Amino acid sequence: MTAAAPQPGLAGYNFAYLDEQTKRMIRRAILKAVAIPGYQVPFASREMPLSYGWGTGGVQLTAALIGPDDVLKVIDQGADDTTNAVSIRKFFATTTGVATTTRTAAATLIQTRHRIPETPLADGQIMVFQVPIPEPLRWLERREVESRRMHALEDYGVMYVKLYEDIVRHGKIATAYDYPVMVNQRYVMAPSPIPKFDNPKLDRSPALMLFGAGREKRIYALPPYTAVKSLDFEDHPFEVQSWSQACALCGATDSYLDEIITDDRGGRMFVCSDTDHCRQRTTAEGNSR
Amino acid sequence: MYVAVKGGERAIENAHRLLAEQRRGDPAVPELTLAQIENQLGLAVDRVMAEGSLYDRELAALAVRQAQGDLVEAVFLLRAFRTTLPRLAASRPVDTAAMRLRRRISAVFKDLPGGQVLGPTYDYTHRLLDFSLAQPTRADTPGPRRGAETAEPGTAAGHSPKVAELLAREGLIEPEVADDDAPVGDLTRDPLCFPAGRDLRLQALARGDEGFLLGLAYSTQRGYGKTHPFAGEIRMGAVAVEIVPEELGFAITVGEITLTECEMINQFKGSATEPAQFTRGYGLCFGQGERKAMAMALVDRALKGAALGEDSGGAPAADQEFVLMHADNVEAQGFVQHLKLPHHVDFQAELGLVRSLRAAASAGTEAEAEP
Amino acid sequence: MPACPIAPTDAPPTDAAPVAPQPGLARPVLDSQRVFRAVLRAMSRPGVPVALPVLPPAPLPLTPATVALCLTLADFETPLWLDRAATTPAALAHLRFHCGCPIVTDPAAALFAVIGDGSTVPPLNAFAPGEPDYPDRSATLVVQVAGFGTGPRRMLHGPGIETSQALAVSGLSDGFWAAWRDNTARYPLGVDVVLASPDALVGLPRTVQIH
Numbered sequence: 092m093t094a095a096a097p098q099p100g101l102a103g104y105n106f107a108y109l110d111e112q113t114k115r116m117i118r119r120a121i122l123k124a125v126a127i128p129g130y131q132v133p134f135a136s137r138e139m140p141l142s143y144g145w146g147t148g149g150v151q152l153t154a155a156l157i158g159p160d161d162v163l164k165v166i167d168q169g170a171d172d173t174t175n176a177v178s179i180r181k182f183f184a185t186t187t188g189v190a191t192t193t194r195t196a197a198a199t200l201i202q203t204r205h206r207i208p209e210t211p212l213a214d215g216q217i218m219v220f221q222v223p224i225p226e227p228l229r230w231l232e233r234r235e236v237e238s239r240r241m242h243a244l245e246d247y248g249v250m251y252v253k254l255y256e257d258i259v260r261h262g263k264i265a266t267a268y269d270y271p272v273m274v275n276q277r278y279v280m281a282p283s284p285i286p287k288f289d290n291p292k293l294d295r296s297p298a299l300m301l302f303g304a305g306r307e308k309r310i311y312a313l314p315p316y317t318a319v320k321s322l323d324f325e326d327h328p329f330e331v332q333s334w335s336q337a338c339a340l341c342g343a344t345d346s347y348l349d350e351i352i353t354d355d356r357g358g359r360m361f362v363c364s365d366t367d368h369c370r371q372r373t374t375a376e377g378n379s380r
Numbered sequence: 381m382y383v384a385v386k387g388g389e390r391a392i393e394n395a396h397r398l399l400a401e402q403r404r405g406d407p408a409v410p411e412l413t414l415a416q417i418e419n420q421l422g423l424a425v426d427r428v429m430a431e432g433s434l435y436d437r438e439l440a441a442l443a444v445r446q447a448q449g450d451l452v453e454a455v456f457l458l459r460a461f462r463t464t465l466p467r468l469a470a471s472r473p474v475d476t477a478a479m480r481l482r483r484r485i486s487a488v489f490k491d492l493p494g495g496q497v498l499g500p501t502y503d504y505t506h507r508l509l510d511f512s513l514a515q516p517t518r519a520d521t522p523g524p525r526r527g528a529e530t531a532e533p534g535t536a537a538g539h540s541p542k543v544a545e546l547l548a549r550e551g552l553i554e555p556e557v558a559d560d561d562a563p564v565g566d567l568t569r570d571p572l573c574f575p576a577g578r579d580l581r582l583q584a585l586a587r588g589d590e591g592f593l594l595g596l597a598y599s600t601q602r603g604y605g606k607t608h609p610f611a612g613e614i615r616m617g618a619v620a621v622e623i624v625p626e627e628l629g630f631a632i633t634v635g636e637i638t639l640t641e642c643e644m645i646n647q648f649k650g651s652a653t654e655p656a657q658f659t660r661g662y663g664l665c666f667g668q669g670e671r672k673a674m675a676m677a678l679v680d681r682a683l684k685g686a687a688l689g690e691d692s693g694g695a696p697a698a699d700q701e702f703v704l705m706h707a708d709n710v711e712a713q714g715f716v717q718h719l720k721l722p723h724h725v726d727f728q729a730e731l732g733l734v735r736s737l738r739a740a741a742s743a744g745t746e747a748e749a750e751p
Numbered sequence: 752m753p754a755c756p757i758a759p760t761d762a763p764p765t766d767a768a769p770v771a772p773q774p775g776l777a778r779p780v781l782d783s784q785r786v787f788r789a790v791l792r793a794m795s796r797p798g799v800p801v802a803l804p805v806l807p808p809a810p811l812p813l814t815p816a817t818v819a820l821c822l823t824l825a826d827f828e829t830p831l832w833l834d835r836a837a838t839t840p841a842a843l844a845h846l847r848f849h850c851g852c853p854i855v856t857d858p859a860a861a862l863f864a865v866i867g868d869g870s871t872v873p874p875l876n877a878f879a880p881g882e883p884d885y886p887d888r889s890a891t892l893v894v895q896v897a898g899f900g901t902g903p904r905r906m907l908h909g910p911g912i913e914t915s916q917a918l919a920v921s922g923l924s925d926g927f928w929a930a931w932r933d934n935t936a937r938y939p940l941g942v943d944v945v946l947a948s949p950d951a952l953v954g955l956p957r958t959v960q961i962h
Binding site: 104108110133134135136137138139140142143144145147167168169172173174175176177178181204205206223233234235236261262263265267268269284285286287288306308332347348349350364 | 388389391392456459460462463464466568569570571572573574575701705710711713714715716717718721722723724725726728729730731732733736737740
């Protein structure tokens with residue numbers, strides 16, 4: 092065997108924290124996920140040094156993917172500076188020493204919770220989504236044995252019935268986030284709790300999209316240029332959220348907005364959820380990483 | 381002008397500093413040593429080892445101290461450490477019949493070979509706060525050393541056969557023949573798939589949260605599933621751990637661990653395929669954890685119901701997916717507490733939806749009110 | 752597809768002189784990460800040749816690309832099957848030493864298979880296609896070919912391909928493509944293939960349609 096070359100990262104731990112056997116296991120699951128778009132591949136999710144539900148699936152994917160040539164961006168709610176995004180970015184900065192960035196365009200690897208950046212993604216970029224409940228049928232059929240069967244038989248009738256009942260009761264489909272999609276005309280998939288505003292960004296994206304659910308032990312994927320259709324009906328086509336306001340900071344009218352309560356007398360304002368997008372628009376030159 | 385919240389990094393650092401201060405508490409009070417925790421909070425250490433799925437008293441004591449006595453947090457710390465350890469070997473099955481007993485009781489026979497050994501138990505203590513413990517005990521009256529066998533009459537017999545095996549000789553209890561050479565599943569190495577075999581079920585239960593299992597076990601006694609249990613035997617003591625190194629080809633002892641084992645004996649009236657006989661529920665955990673082992677045995681038996689052709693009537697304790705997917709407190713605490721993370725993007729989406737539904741509803745009402 | 756009997760492969764000559772394995776990846780952690788990203792890229796962009804960033808020593812008839820792939824993905828949890836061409840004492844010793852993977856004689860039991868000679872690919876349906884509930888429990892085949900860019904051109908469609916992708920492979924049997932059509936017809940069941948020239952990879956996930 093060759094002598095161990097010096098390796099970036101945290102003393103006492105392997106590069107990117109996970110041991111090599113675990114990385115191989117995750118890598119094999121990723122490859123199968125890519126080969127069967129939208130299908131949830133079970134994987135032997137490890138206990139991580141952060142809590143289940145706080146991004147362990149995304150963190151394991153990123154740990155299995157990341158290398159010294161990568162530039163990592165981590166966002167939560169679209170923002171780079173939310174506490175959990177800061178915490179996860181720091182975890183990888185410590186355990187790998189790789190460069191990090193807040194600029195979407197400069198990143199090779201973007202780990203996210205609940206948003207897809209507004210800046211269009213490019214060929215070669217990889218998005219890693221943190222997923223709480225990977226099973227889109229969970230709320231209709233809570234048994235894994237049954238929901239797995241339904242995927243196998245392409246039996247998605249209950250999903251359409253549920254959406255149709257929404258229309259009967261509310262006049263529209265009452266799902267605002269984690270809005271189910273049909274992938275490559277075969278598997279119904281949960282896009283993770285992104286607002287449905289972001290769903291169109293999944294369709295035929297040039298970037299590779301990987302989804303990791305640590306607690307539920309599932310990995311799934313959307314290869315680049317994969318057809319992703321939000322479920323709908325001919326007479327009730329899928330539509331995304333829109334705002335009557337523009338971003339109060341950058342004036343954007345086409346981005347997802349956060350509502351900020353400014354006082355206790357009903358005062359409120361709307362600002363971009365994607366902090367990088369907003370900053371690129373407000374600073375003339377953008378900022379370097 | 382509104383400025384977005386910044387400084388997540390500094391806030392986190394400050395939180396860690398405050399946590400360290402709180403953990404230490406009043407600096408005028410001497411710090412607990414790991415030896416003190418290991419010895420004097422031994423049952424907390426045992427629970428953390430059991431649910432942390434790692435037998436190491438010192439590390440469990442460290443976890444208890446680091447977690448300020450929050451045992452679920454301590455379990456999490458130990459698990460996160462465990463996951464980084466290499467697997468050197470799989471042990472041979474431990475022989476609990478050869479256990480060096482510190483406690484062994486059976487509720488189904490008055491006396492039996494090996495005898496009833498009460499051992500260190502709270503069972504017959506009167507739960508009166510003992511104010512004499514509020515003062516330090518005098519240094520010259522050391523208590524019994526932890527881990528030492530209790531010298532009680534009846535323990536010297538050496539051989540204490542398993543109660544279930546005594547019944548098995550008569551063919552009165554379902555046979556349970558272990559294939560010691562068959563590979564055993566490991567849910568930390570392979571994702572749990574359903575239906576799960578008994579090996580994986582027992583592993584999940586052994587790692588499972590004591591409180592969750594206790595509640596489920598209790599529910600079976602109150603009619604949510606009927607298992608008619610008897611405490612066939614509960615034993616606690618030390619067993620040898622053996623491995624067979626590839627290069628040696630024979631077993632060597634690598635250490636000794638304390639285990640608590642419970643075998644429940646349950647009534648079974650027979651079904652279309654099975655004759656009437658007693659059935660078994662099995663519980664086992666690291667350290668001294670009798671409540672856990674008993675609860676585990678009851679839930680194990682409830683989960684066997686489907687294979688025995690029993691109708692559980694939808695009892696939660698008999699529902700494999702329900703039990704196994706929710707027993708792990710490291711998973712559960714994480715997902716419950718993840719609700720603390722910001723969710724304002726999704727909440728904004730919901731706000732928009734609720735506003736639009738209300739607007740549509742009130743417009744509809746006005747339209748109806750018009751003549 | 753030309754008939755190709757599934758040869759038992761787990762019978763290395765017992766009286767052969769012990770073969771000292773060649774070195775594996777020079778920097779195992781970082782090299783396998785780079786190789787993985789190349790494989791991931793290949794499987795995400797079917798039909799596009801991806802150069803391997805690391806080319807470890809390879810005992811004949813295995814190529815550096817095949818060895819890089821095995822060292823990156825195979826281990827004691829992944830049964831490996833080798834075709835007759837790839838079954839040499841040096842290849843077996845190398846893979847056993849560096850991957851620790853069980854070498855199996857039943858192709859249906861393999862998670863990975865190495866086809867040493869792309870001009871005689873065994874029937875794809877001899878390998879595990881997964882199960883309806885678990886289509887991921889399927890084999891991945893590494894098929895050694897001479898190179899990319901020459902040979903008959905085929906047009907590929909499917910996820911990972913923006914419109915269509917031309918692919919020309921030399922050293923791959925014509926029968927392979929007929930077998931591939933049958934493989935894709937079973938979707939979501941099926942095997943996944945990585946075509947490996949000595950220094951580059953082309954991914955063929957089971958979603959790839961040929962026109």
